[in-house]
Amino acid sequence: MTMTPDDYSDLNNPDIPIPDELKSNIAITTLDRIYNWSRARSVWPLLFGLACCAIEMIATAASRYDPARFGMEVMRPSPRQCDLMIVSGTVTKKMVPQIVRLYNQMAEPRYVLAMGACASGGGPFKEGYNVVDGIDKFIPVDVYVPGCPPTPQALLHGFITLHKKIEGQSIMSVPWYKKGQSEAIPVPVLGPDLIDPRQGELIQAASEGEYSAQFETDENA
Amino acid sequence: MKEISPEATSDVKSVDAVELLSRKFPGSIKPDDRKGYEGIVVDSSKLPEVATAIRDELGFDLLANLSYVDYPEEGVFEVVYNAYNTAVGGKGLTFRVRTSRDEAEIPSLIGVWPGVDFQEREAWDLMGIRFSGHPDLRRILLWEGFAGHPMRKDWREPFYEEDNKPYGTRWPEGQVQRAEMKTPYGMNVQYPGGFKLEGWEPEGEEALYAGLGTPLGIGPDIHQIKTDQLIVNLGPQHPSTHGVFRMAVTVDGETITRLKPVFGYLHRNHEQIGERNTWLQNMPFTDRLDYFSSLANNLAYAISVEKMMGQEIPERADLLRVLMVELTRIQNHYSAIGFLLNDLGAFFTPVLYALTERELILDLFEATTGSRMMCNYMRFGGLAYDLPSYIGGPAIKEGDRERELDTMKFIKGLVYERLPRATDMLDRYLTNNEVLVNRLKGVGVLPGDRAIAYSATGPVLRASGVPYDLRRADPYSIYNEFDFDVAVRYNGDSYDRYLIRLDEVRQSLRILEQVVPRLEETEGQEYMGGKRSYNHRVPAGDHYGHAENPKGELGFHLVSDGGGNPYRYHVRSPSFINLTALEEMCVGHKVADIIVILGSIDIVLGEVDR
Numbered sequence: 001m002t003m004t005p006d007d008y009s010d011l012n013n014p015d016i017p018i019p020d021e022l023k024s025n026i027a028i029t030t031l032d033r034i035y036n037w038s039r040a041r042s043v044w045p046l047l048f049g050l051a052c053c054a055i056e057m058i059a060t061a062a063s064r065y066d067p068a069r070f071g072m073e074v075m076r077p078s079p080r081q082c083d084l085m086i087v088s089g090t091v092t093k094k095m096v097p098q099i100v101r102l103y104n105q106m107a108e109p110r111y112v113l114a115m116g117a118c119a120s121g122g123g124p125f126k127e128g129y130n131v132v133d134g135i136d137k138f139i140p141v142d143v144y145v146p147g148c149p150p151t152p153q154a155l156l157h158g159f160i161t162l163h164k165k166i167e168g169q170s171i172m173s174v175p176w177y178k179k180g181q182s183e184a185i186p187v188p189v190l191g192p193d194l195i196d197p198r199q200g201e202l203i204q205a206a207s208e209g210e211y212s213a214q215f216e217t218d219e220n221a
Numbered sequence: 222m223k224e225i226s227p228e229a230t231s232d233v234k235s236v237d238a239v240e241l242l243s244r245k246f247p248g249s250i251k252p253d254d255r256k257g258y259e260g261i262v263v264d265s266s267k268l269p270e271v272a273t274a275i276r277d278e279l280g281f282d283l284l285a286n287l288s289y290v291d292y293p294e295e296g297v298f299e300v301v302y303n304a305y306n307t308a309v310g311g312k313g314l315t316f317r318v319r320t321s322r323d324e325a326e327i328p329s330l331i332g333v334w335p336g337v338d339f340q341e342r343e344a345w346d347l348m349g350i351r352f353s354g355h356p357d358l359r360r361i362l363l364w365e366g367f368a369g370h371p372m373r374k375d376w377r378e379p380f381y382e383e384d385n386k387p388y389g390t391r392w393p394e395g396q397v398q399r400a401e402m403k404t405p406y407g408m409n410v411q412y413p414g415g416f417k418l419e420g421w422e423p424e425g426e427e428a429l430y431a432g433l434g435t436p437l438g439i440g441p442d443i444h445q446i447k448t449d450q451l452i453v454n455l456g457p458q459h460p461s462t463h464g465v466f467r468m469a470v471t472v473d474g475e476t477i478t479r480l481k482p483v484f485g486y487l488h489r490n491h492e493q494i495g496e497r498n499t500w501l502q503n504m505p506f507t508d509r510l511d512y513f514s515s516l517a518n519n520l521a522y523a524i525s526v527e528k529m530m531g532q533e534i535p536e537r538a539d540l541l542r543v544l545m546v547e548l549t550r551i552q553n554h555y556s557a558i559g560f561l562l563n564d565l566g567a568f569f570t571p572v573l574y575a576l577t578e579r580e581l582i583l584d585l586f587e588a589t590t591g592s593r594m595m596c597n598y599m600r601f602g603g604l605a606y607d608l609p610s611y612i613g614g615p616a617i618k619e620g621d622r623e624r625e626l627d628t629m630k631f632i633k634g635l636v637y638e639r640l641p642r643a644t645d646m647l648d649r650y651l652t653n654n655e656v657l658v659n660r661l662k663g664v665g666v667l668p669g670d671r672a673i674a675y676s677a678t679g680p681v682l683r684a685s686g687v688p689y690d691l692r693r694a695d696p697y698s699i700y701n702e703f704d705f706d707v708a709v710r711y712n713g714d715s716y717d718r719y720l721i722r723l724d725e726v727r728q729s730l731r732i733l734e735q736v737v738p739r740l741e742e743t744e745g746q747e748y749m750g751g752k753r754s755y756n757h758r759v760p761a762g763d764h765y766g767h768a769e770n771p772k773g774e775l776g777f778h779l780v781s782d783g784g785g786n787p788y789r790y791h792v793r794s795p796s797f798i799n800l801t802a803l804e805e806m807c808v809g810h811k812v813a814d815i816i817v818i819l820g821s822i823d824i825v826l827g828e829v830d831r
C-alpha cells in the first residue's frame with residue numbers, strides 16, 4: 001500500500017518546511033512522535049473475557065466495527081505478547097488473583113482498559129459478597145469506559161482515548177526505560193475473604209480490636 | 222386474553238402421586254398444606270427411597286431443580302426438588318425435605334439422580350446443608366476457607382445496608398455515600414472477628430486435586446499402557462473455555478481419565494442480590510444471567526412471577542414476547558455454532574458470519590428496548606414498550622441522512638428472507654465439511670438415559686434422542702397456538718448437538734412466520750396488562766416456573782412472603798446443570814476433544830456461576 005501524505009501528516013514536525021515536491025517522500029519528525037505513532041497503531045489486546053462485556057468486546061472485534069482500522073485486531077491469549085488488557089466484565093474475588101497475575105506477566109509498555117460498570121467500580125453486582133468493586137483497587141487503569149455493557153462505539157472511543165494517551169507520552173519519562181525493575185503487584189490471596197497482601201497491617205489492626213466495634217454487626221453468624 | 226399457562230394434563234396425577242407414595246411410605250409423606258405451597262413434604266430419613274419411587278414408579282425421571290430455602294424463625298432449612306416426566310410432559314412433582322438449621326444434614330440423592338451433584342454442592346457452599354453420601358462435597362462457587370454460608374438469611378455481606386430495597390441509606394441528606402467509605406479496608410471485604418494474618422495459611426486446592434488421582438472406570442483401559450498421569454489445568458483464562466471457566470483434567474498421554482470443572486470465577490451473587498431487590502428490580506439482573514439470551518431470561522422470570530400473581534397478558538404482548546424470544550434463540554444458536562467452529566480451530570471466520578446476522582437481530586432489540594444486549598424489556602403483565610415505528614441505521618454514503626427502516630418491513634425481511642438464507646448458508650458451508658464431521662462425529666456421546674439422569678436439558682438433551690421441549694411439554698406464553706416440531710436427534714454426540722441447533726433455528730423461523738401476520742393484525746393494541754408499577758406485591762407462596770431457553774431449561778424457584786421482595790430467588794441454570802455430564806462425555810477422549818465437547822454443550826458463564 002502506498003501512503004498518502006495524509007496518512008503521516010500528523011508525524012511531520014511543522015517547524016521544518018518540506019518542499020511540496022518531496023512531501024510524499026519525506027517526513028521529518030521527532031523520536032517521540034514516531035515511537036508513539038507506531039505504538040498507538042499496533043496495540044494488541046489480551047484475548048480474555050470476563051463476563052457480559054466480553055460479548056460486546058467480541059462484537060467490536062467482528063466485521064461491523066472492525067478494530068483492524070486501529071491496528072487492534074490481533075488479540076493474543078498470552079499476556080507476554082500483549083500491550084493492552086481489556087478488563088471486560090465483573091471481577092470476582094475468586095478471579096482477581098488470576099487477573100493480577102496476568103497483569104504482572106504482561107511486558108511493559110502495558111495498558112489497562114476497564115470496560116463497563118463492573119470493571120470500573122463493581123457495577124450492578126457491586127454489593128455482592130464475591131465481587132471486587134472495581135479492578136483499580138488492584139491494578140492501575142488507564143482508560144475507563146462507562147456502560148453496561150458499553151456499546152461497541154463506546155469501546156472504540158475508549159481505544160481512541162487510549163491512543164491519545166499513548167501519543168502524549170514521552171520516551172524520556174516513560175517508566176519502562178527508567179533504571180531498575182518495576183515491582184510486581186502482590187497477588188491477592190483467598191482466605192476467609194479476599195486478602196490484599198498490601199492491607200496486611202490493616203487486617204492485623206482490625207483483628208486486634210481496633211475496628212471490632214464496627215464489625216460486630218457485620219459478623220458472619 | 223387467555224391463561225398464562227394452560228392447565229396441564231397431569232394435574233390429577235400429582236394427587237395420585239401423594240396417595241400412592243403415602244400408601245407406600247406411611248408416615249413419611251405428607252402434603253404441603255401451607256397456603257400457596259404445592260407438593261409433598263418427605264421425611265428426610267426416607268428421602269432416597271421416596272425419590273427412587275418417584276423416579277421409577279411415578280415416572281418423574283428428570284430432576285429439573287434442587288433449591289434450598291432458609292426459614293430462621295422455624296429453625297429449619299428446606300430443600301426443594303422439582304421432578305418432571307420427560308415422556309408425557311405436563312406439570313411436575315414438587316417434593317421437599319426439612320432439616321434443622323443447627324445440624325443441617327440430609328441424605329444425598331446422587332445415587333438416584335447424578336444430576337444433583339453440583340446442585341448439592343451449591344447448597345452446601347451457599348447454605349451450609351450437608352448431604353450425607355455425597356462423594357465430593359466441596360465448596361463450588363466460593364472457595365475452601367471462605368467464612369460462612371452467604372445465602373443464610375442472617376449472613377451479611379461487607380456492603381450490607383438494609384435487608385430489602387429500596388434502601389433509604391444511599392443518599393443521606395442528599396449526599397451520596399459510597400459503600401467503600403464505610404468499611405475500614407476501602408473495598409468489598411470483611412474478616413471474621415479475631416482473624417489473624419500471622420501464621421495463617423490459605424487452604425489451597427488439595428481437595429480438588431485429591432479427587433483427580435483415581436481414574437474413572439470408563440473409557441479405554443489405560444492401566445495396560447502403564448504411563449504417568451498428569452494433571453492439567455485449563456482456564457480460567459483460556460480462549461476456548463467460553464469465559465472464566467476452569468477444568469482440572471487428569472491425562473494419560475493425550476487421553477483424559479478424569480475431569481473436574483471448577484466454578485465460581487464469575488459468581489456474582491445473583492441470588493443473594495436478588496433477595497434484597499424488589500421483584501421488578503430483578504428483571505434487569507436476569508438479563509445478565511445468560512447474556513446472549515437476555516430476552517429469553519426476561520420471559521422465564523416474567524412468567525414465573527405472573528403465575529404467582531395470577532396476572533393476565535394481552536395478546537400483543539404475548540406475540541411480541543414470542544417474537545423476541547425466538548429471535549434470541551436464533552442469534553444464540555448462530556453464535557454457538559460460530560464459537561464451536563472457533564473451538565475446532567477455524568478461528569474467527571465462521572464467527573464473523575454468525576455475528577453479522579446477530580448484529581441485525583440486535584439492531585431490532587436496540588431499537589425496541591434501548592439496549593443491544595441487556596434488554597430489560599418485559600414487565601409483569603406485558604412489556605415495557607411496543608415496537609418502534611422505524612429502526613435507525615447508520616448513513617452509508619456521504620451526505621446521506623441516517624436511514625430509517627420501517628420496523629415491520631425490517632422484521633419481515635429478517636424472518637422471511639435474510640435468516641432462512643443465512644441458516645442455509647451455514648448449513649451448506651459447515652454441515653458436510655470434512656474436518657467438522659471428523660472432529661464432531663462420535664465425540665462426547667451422551668446416551669439419552671444418561672442425559673436424563675444428569676438433568677441435562679435443552680439441545681443437549683434433545684440431541685440425545687429425548688424430545689423434551691418445555692414449549693410443548695409444559696406450554697407457557699402462547700406456544701400452544703403455534704405449529705412447530707420439537708427438534709430431536711438421536712446419536713447424542715457433538716455432531717448431533719451441532720445439527721440440532723440448525724434444526725431449532727429452522728423451527729424458530731417457522732414460529733416467527735406465524736407470529737409476523739398476527740403482529741400486523743394486533744398493531745396498536747394494548748401491550749401491558751394490569752397496572753404499571755415499580756412495586757409489586759406477590760401473594761405468599763412458593764412456585765417453580767420454567768421456560769425453554771436457548772441453552773436449556775431456565776427455571777426460577779421463587780418464594781414470596783407476601784412482601785415486595787422475593788423471600789427466596791433461586792435460579793435453575795441450564796448451563797450449570799448441563800455441565801454435570803461433562804466428565805462422562807470427556808473421559809476416554811483426547812485433550813483437544815474437551816474443547817469441542819464443551820463448545821457443543823454451549824455454556825455461558827454468567828449463567829453457570831450466577
Ligand code: SF4
Nearest residue numbers: 052089116117118148
Ligand atoms: S458492566 Fe454490565 S454488561 Fe458489563 S460485565 Fe458488568 S453487568 Fe455485565
